[in-house]
Amino acid sequence: MSFTTRPEIRGTFGVVTSTHWIASAVGMGILERGGNAFDAAVATAITLQVVEPHLNGPAGDMPAIFQKVGEAVQVVCGQGPAPAAATIEHYRAEGLTLIPGSGLLATVIPGAFDGWMLLLRDHGTFSLRDVLAPAIGYARDGHPILPRVANTIAGLADYFAEHWPSSAEVWTPGGAAPEAHALFRNPDLARTYERLVEAGEAAGDDRVAQIDAARSEWRGGFVADAVSDYLAEANVMDVSETSHRGVLTREDMAGWQASYEDSLSYEYHGWTVHKTQAWGQGPVLLQALAILKHLDLVAMDPMGADFVHVVIEAIKLAYADREAYYGDPAQSDIPMEYLLSDAYNADRATLIGATASTDQRPGRVPGFAHLSDAYIARATRDFGVADAAPQEPTMAHLTEKRGDTVHIDVIDAAGNMVAATPSGGWLQSNPVIPGLGFPLNSRAQMFWLEEGLPSSLAPGRRPRTTLTPSLAEHHDGRRLVFGTPGGDQQDQWQLIWFLRLVHHGFELQEGMDAPLFHSMHFQGSFYPREAKPGEMMVEPAFGTEVIADLRSRGHTVHVAEPWSVGRLTAAMREANGVFRAAATPRLMQAYAVGR
Template identity: 60%
Template structure:
């Protein structure tokens, strides 16, 4: 296979920023130029991503982030994944005639987390004032930004639904009844007014910390929460399945929310240590996949050959199947992480990987969790299989009108690092609140409306999210931050990228350009949680011989065009301090900058 890169790897010593949109990357770099650190840059870029990729994230969405503080010499996780509101009970949803939490609409929401997470990052880790990091988002809301082709296509496809069902979204996103044209300036004046008022109220306080706290309060305990509560109380609107919904979220839920700082979960590969968010995300599956692969000589394989694809796919299938049984909010469910990542457990699981693709759904058995395993398998068997699994909607070969995710990575000259994967609150998820310029998230769809399962809906519980940023150390030194949009594929694509880089020595950009694959063998995280036994999707860049070899191993191979899977970005720091950054060329939108 011919080796190439689509663009130069960004090199420098001052700082690097990479994200899924070139404008956000440039805004992040501007914060570094202004004297801010990586955390200031991440906040500013993250707020701009809500504006320029409104079909993939928004202010009322979710935010997991992994940070490396050069001063503290510590990795932290910011959990800004909001929990279920107090009124979100299984009994209430069942009383509405629902068998599953809808994928969109007013009952699909959990408490918004993203805004509080960004403000927490800014207060505790950054140093720039609130105005500096918020003004770029206000500018692009007011002056406009070039509408992405995917945004234009999404809005055109939703025009009739918005007009007939969510009139506030129709007025906000299709003013005058016309969808925006790709490349045309797209504005969000209502969100500009919301942010401007938040900033104005915050600046009535003198100190930086007091201003940031006031900005948090404005959204969760101030005018934003009040307006949200008033508007939602008057609404009864359908979701895309035709179910009439009234929101379970109210001002009291908002007032009680605070994002949290947590310790990451760690795994290893050779001389690398990798940090992921906790089991309220799917992040531990990447660590378990590495543990399963630990007994294999991957380095002797062709990284673009069938044997490598087969072994990595079979390991991911085992880890993701365990995800379904064991990973959930540890505040509500015992999660046997130590067992799932142990050498003993994964040695036994590794023995299941043979020369042919497995077609079985076979989660491992952890002592003391036998009943939970049986209950989850029974629940999965009851699911409908009438719909396909949910993939990343931004991929060119897929035609879903679902929202997805964005990602950013930052490293500054001091060695601070950030990987963040914001999502939710996208324009497709719920009706736009007209006076605020944004809508609620739909993360509650991850819950089950069955009692007794790890992911059963309960007030105050975090849904197990697919959002999953990564941080890696080599020989005890901080080296790399990376991540991608893509739902269930996030930790699959990240695992492949990491192995390309750490096992085969590919540079950051070369590893991002290399062909990707993923499995849809295990149940999807999104309703109807369907699975396609033995199926993998591969970019046909791998070539006909590799694809034929995979099919001979019983893999159900689906092919995708070259450069059409994944939107990875990554930033790295060499031992001598040289900084590197890259971005996937897929969709021609992600970009890395630095100097």
């Protein structure tokens, strides 16, 4: 094993890893008290809403992939769809050609809270109060605010004061942005959680009844009341530099609940890799594996230019298909069986040449070729789009004014495991709902205001989200959960880490400490939906020779700041029952805990 920045956690009791050390410790505390992986995941997640409010919130989005011991892998869809009045006609009548990356028109039905409650109700063992107590305490009594959160608030303080006064009240109490590491409190959010617990307990002593009562209170009680009352009057400035009213209604919130569905999986060198269906971007990782299966990665130096070049070119091909074909399978026919077929991907692999491609090359799927044509036309139109800040960050060196995502991996003593990538509803996305202490989400920016696409805006349709946790099973008995924040980069960084694990024997932490890279070639998921053909980013630890080699092959290479690309975490259960866990050192926030 090579040098790593921190030890890989090993033990036999259980492990929790997340993007904030406080949340990881909270989850481990639940395991120590006898809770299972699902109890711990929910407690960790709700705590992350408090300590990383620039990255996620209760009204955001939540996909989780999980496995109970002896049962099939499942997905929790906590991704809310577009409201009933969210039509292309309405948005175009507002003078828009793209959905803004912030503000009320960017909002879909809030999904995160109900998704977590569904998982807790059906698979957890703890009461609602026990699971929410840590988050309530940190919101009420304070937590040491991360420098990145403080910097984000400081950068937006004037905007909040002028345009989003309800946010100013919460994030700049007393009119001043918080100092880094100062105790920061959000009493309105604490009271919201507490009222949900009280609503649950009013239903009696049964934990299932309590959780269902809290879900009902969210959908149709005081939370829905506060959201509806606010939206009845709000006309909010957003990133389009125009004020807009929202279309989300009380009826939208009342009519939606989180749900379960089967995972999508692919067999790769002894591993069965599970992802969400194509309402998330997760299948791009499977498509990249299907392409790379036809190439000899074992013979390549995992830190060398050949490896980087081949993987980047496979990523370009997979993401082109994402942009052309992915969308909500409940509303569109997605040709996923064809996209994952051996014959199709053998042909795709032949497109990887000695030099970098600068073309958008979605595959030609029989019966769906019009979607390929539509993507090429759209991406060509949007090359060189005006330089505007995307609304989700991917690297530490970028501006603090963008939202992002968190990630959680948990395995308990019995071997139950959860991977989740909550996001949305961050403090930059929308004004705080008065009295609730949190804002709405901005996930609708994933949609296109063009007819006839799987990702076209339509009432009741799920946005093609970038949120993409992973679970993998090896035929030798190993089981693995992993993921990362990072928008369009999530499946790129996961792919690189997984390939080095599978083909080069990297240990979990070793792979996270190794330098990462990603492509910016394809059209982005976040406003302003920019495409940068042939462009990629690498960490400088690859060295000048590798970087020069990549440039000689035609790649436009941007060198990132050191230790700034990727925020991976992972946890594994070996066949003999030993647990392992790891977390990236980047941003100095993520931690793995276990024993």
